[in-house]
Amino acid sequence: MRLIDGTTLAQQINTGLMQRYAAEYVQRGKTLHLGVVVVGEDPATMSFIRQKERTAAAIGIKFSLLRFPENISTTALRKNISMTVHSQRYNAFIVQLPLPSHLNQSYILNAIPARYDADCLSAIRLGKFYTRSLQTLAPPPVQALDLVFRQYTIDVVGKTVVLVGAGLLIGKPLAIFFINQGATVIVANSRTADLAAYLRKADIIVSGAGQAHMITAGMTKNDAVIIDFGFTQVNGKVVGDVDYESFHRTDCLIAPVPGGMGPLTVSMLFNNILLLHQDNTKTKTII
Amino acid sequence: MRLIDGTTLAQQINTGLMQRYAAEYVQRGKTLHLGVVVVGEDPATMSFIRQKERTAAAIGIKFSLLRFPENISTTALRKNISMTVHSQRYNAFIVQLPLPSHLNQSYILNAIPARYDADCLSAIRLGKFYTRSLQTLAPPPVQALDLVFRQYTIDVVGKTVVLVGAGLLIGKPLAIFFINQGATVIVANSRTADLAAYLRKADIIVSGAGQAHMITAGMTKNDAVIIDFGFTQVNGKVVGDVDYESFHRTDCLIAPVPGGMGPLTVSMLFNNILLLHQDNTKTKTII
Numbered sequence: 001m002r003l004i005d006g007t008t009l010a011q012q013i014n015t016g017l018m019q020r021y022a023a024e025y026v027q028r029g030k031t032l033h034l035g036v037v038v039v040g041e042d043p044a045t046m047s048f049i050r051q052k053e054r055t056a057a058a059i060g061i062k063f064s065l066l067r068f069p070e071n072i073s074t075t076a077l078r079k080n081i082s083m084t085v086h087s088q089r090y091n092a093f094i095v096q097l098p099l100p101s102h103l104n105q106s107y108i109l110n111a112i113p114a115r116y117d118a119d120c121l122s123a124i125r126l127g128k129f130y131t132r133s134l135q136t137l138a139p140p141p142v143q144a145l146d147l148v149f150r151q152y153t154i155d156v157v158g159k160t161v162v163l164v165g166a167g168l169l170i171g172k173p174l175a176i177f178f179i180n181q182g183a184t185v186i187v188a189n190s191r192t193a194d195l196a197a198y199l200r201k202a203d204i205i206v207s208g209a210g211q212a213h214m215i216t217a218g219m220t221k222n223d224a225v226i227i228d229f230g231f232t233q234v235n236g237k238v239v240g241d242v243d244y245e246s247f248h249r250t251d252c253l254i255a256p257v258p259g260g261m262g263p264l265t266v267s268m269l270f271n272n273i274l275l276l277h278q279d280n281t282k283t284k285t286i287i
Numbered sequence: 288m289r290l291i292d293g294t295t296l297a298q299q300i301n302t303g304l305m306q307r308y309a310a311e312y313v314q315r316g317k318t319l320h321l322g323v324v325v326v327g328e329d330p331a332t333m334s335f336i337r338q339k340e341r342t343a344a345a346i347g348i349k350f351s352l353l354r355f356p357e358n359i360s361t362t363a364l365r366k367n368i369s370m371t372v373h374s375q376r377y378n379a380f381i382v383q384l385p386l387p388s389h390l391n392q393s394y395i396l397n398a399i400p401a402r403y404d405a406d407c408l409s410a411i412r413l414g415k416f417y418t419r420s421l422q423t424l425a426p427p428p429v430q431a432l433d434l435v436f437r438q439y440t441i442d443v444v445g446k447t448v449v450l451v452g453a454g455l456l457i458g459k460p461l462a463i464f465f466i467n468q469g470a471t472v473i474v475a476n477s478r479t480a481d482l483a484a485y486l487r488k489a490d491i492i493v494s495g496a497g498q499a500h501m502i503t504a505g506m507t508k509n510d511a512v513i514i515d516f517g518f519t520q521v522n523g524k525v526v527g528d529v530d531y532e533s534f535h536r537t538d539c540l541i542a543p544v545p546g547g548m549g550p551l552t553v554s555m556l557f558n559n560i561l562l563l564h565q566d567n568t569k570t571k572t573i574i
Contacts, residue, residue, distance in 0.1 A: 127414025191445035
C-alpha cells in the first residue's frame with residue numbers, strides 16, 4: 001500500500017499560505033480575522049478547534065473562539081451569530097460541527113452570510129457548489145480530496161465511487177462532487193445491506209462513517225483508492241473507519257486516520273479564508 | 288404491472304389548485320403572473336411550454352412567454368432576465384430548459400431571485416433544498432415523485448435506489464432527495480459499466496436518461512418501483528426510457544411515459560407558484 005502523508009502535504013500548503021498572507025496582507029498592514037463558534041465542551045470537538053487555532057497561528061491569521069453553553073436555544077444562537085458576524089470585526093466565520101442535536105443546524109449555518117462562510121455550509125454557498133457556479137469556493141473536505149486527487153493524478157470519470165456515510169460534511173458534498181465529475185456514485189449508509197458487495201466493486205472509497213476500523217483489507221479491490229474521513233476515539237487513540245495497517249500487502253492508495261485528510265481539510269479552510277477575502281474585494285456581485 | 292396514471296392525478300391536483308387560486312386570489316381581485324423564458328424554437332421544448340400554458344389557463348394564472356433567439360449570449364440573456372424580473376409584473380419566473388449549450392445555464396438561472404424561482408433551480412433555492420432547510424419548496428420533479436410515493440405509500444428508508452442519469456433536473460436533485468430520506472443511492476451515468484447489475488438490485492429505479500426504451504422487463508426485480516422521467520421522440524411518438532409494455536407480466540409499479548411524471552411535474556410547478564406567493568406574503572425573511 002501507499003499512504004498519503006496529509007501532515008507533510010498540509011505543512012507545505014500552510015507554508016505557502018503563510019507566505020501569501022504575509023505578502024498580500026501583513027506587509028500591507030492588513031490582517032484577517034476568523035471567528036469560530038463552538039457550543040458545549042466535547043473533547044473531540046475541542047481538539048479539532050485547537051488544530052484550527054494552531055494553523056491560524058502558523059499562518060498569522062487572527063483567531064477568536066466564541067463559546068456558547070450546551071443548552072443554548074436555536075433562536076438565541078442564531079441571534080448571537082447574526083449580531084456578531086455583522087459587527088464586521090471578522091473576515092471569516094465558521095460554526096464548529098457537530099452541534100448538539102436539539103439545535104437546527106442548517107438554520108444556524110444560514111445565519112452566516114456567504115461572504116464570511118469559509119466552511120461553505122450556508123445554503124447559498126452549497127447551492128452554488130451544487131450547481132457548479134462560477135466560483136472558487138467548495139467545502140474544505142471536497143477541496144482537500146480534490147487536491148489529493150490532483151496530486152496523485154487519480155482520474156474520476158467513469159470510475160465507481162462508494163461513499164460510506166451520507167452526512168452534511170462528507171458524504172453529501174462529495175456525492176455532488178463525484179456526480180459533477182462524471183463518476184458512478186454509490187452513497188451507502190448504516191442501513192445499506194450490500195455494503196460489502198459495493199466495496200468490492202469500488203475503484204474509489206471515501207468513508208466518513210465514524211465506525212472504527214470497519215473497512216479492512218480483503219473487503220476492497222487490491223488497488224482501490226481509499227480516503228478516510230472517519231474519526232473515532234478508541235482507548236484515547238484516534239482511529240479511522242479504515243484499518244489501514246491491514247492493507248500493507250495490497251496496492252491500495254490510502255489516506256489514513258490520523259495524518260491523512262484531517263490536516264489537509266484544515267489547510268483548505270484557511271485557503272478558503274484567503275479566497276473568500278479576494279472574492280469579496282474583487283467583486284461585490286459574486287454572492 | 289400497475290401503471291401510475293399521472294394524467295388523472297394531475298387533473299385532480301389542477302382542479303384543487305384552481306379552487307384554491309379562485310378562493311385565495313381571484314375572489315380577492317388578485318392575479319398571479321408566470322413569466323417563462325424560452326431560447327430558440329426546439330419543437331420538444333415548445334411542446335413542454337404549451338403543456339405549462341394549458342395548465343396555467345386551466346387554473347387561471349396569467350402566462351407570458353418571453354422568447355429569445357437561439358444565438359443570444361449569456362450576458363444578454365442574463366441582463367434581459369434581470370431587467371424583466373425586476374419589473375415586478377411577474378409573481379413567478381422560470382427559464383425553460385434545456386438551454387443551447389453555448390449558454391452558461393447556472394449563471395442564467397441565478398438571475399432569478401429566490402422569491403420568483405418556482406422551478407427551484409437558483410443556487411439559493413437548491414442550497415436550501417440540499418440542506419433540508421425549513422422551507423416548502425423543492426424542484427417540481429422532486430415534489431412530483433414525493434407525491435407519488437406518498438400516494439402509493441412507498442417507503443424509501445433503507446431501500447436501494449438507482450438513478451439513471453445525473454442531470455440538473457432529475458438525477459442530481461433526486462439523489463439529494465433520496466440521500467436525505469435515508470436510501471442507499473446509486474447514481475449511474477452513460478459511462479457506468481455495471482448498470483445491469485445495479486438495476487437488478489434496485490428496489491426503486493428513477494430514469495432521466497433520455498434513451499428510448501433502454502430499460503425492459505427482465506432487467507429489474509419483479510416488484511421494482513420504476514419512475515420514468517425520460518423523454519424521446521421516436522417516429523413522432525413520445526417515448527420514455529422504460530419500455531413499460533414489456534413489464535406486463537411483472538408486479539412492478541411504473542410511472543410511464545407518456546402520462547406519468549410529466550403532467551404531475553407541471554402540476555407541481557403551479558403548486559410551487561402558489562406556495563412561493565404565500566411564502567413571500569407571509570414573511571420577508573424566508574429567503
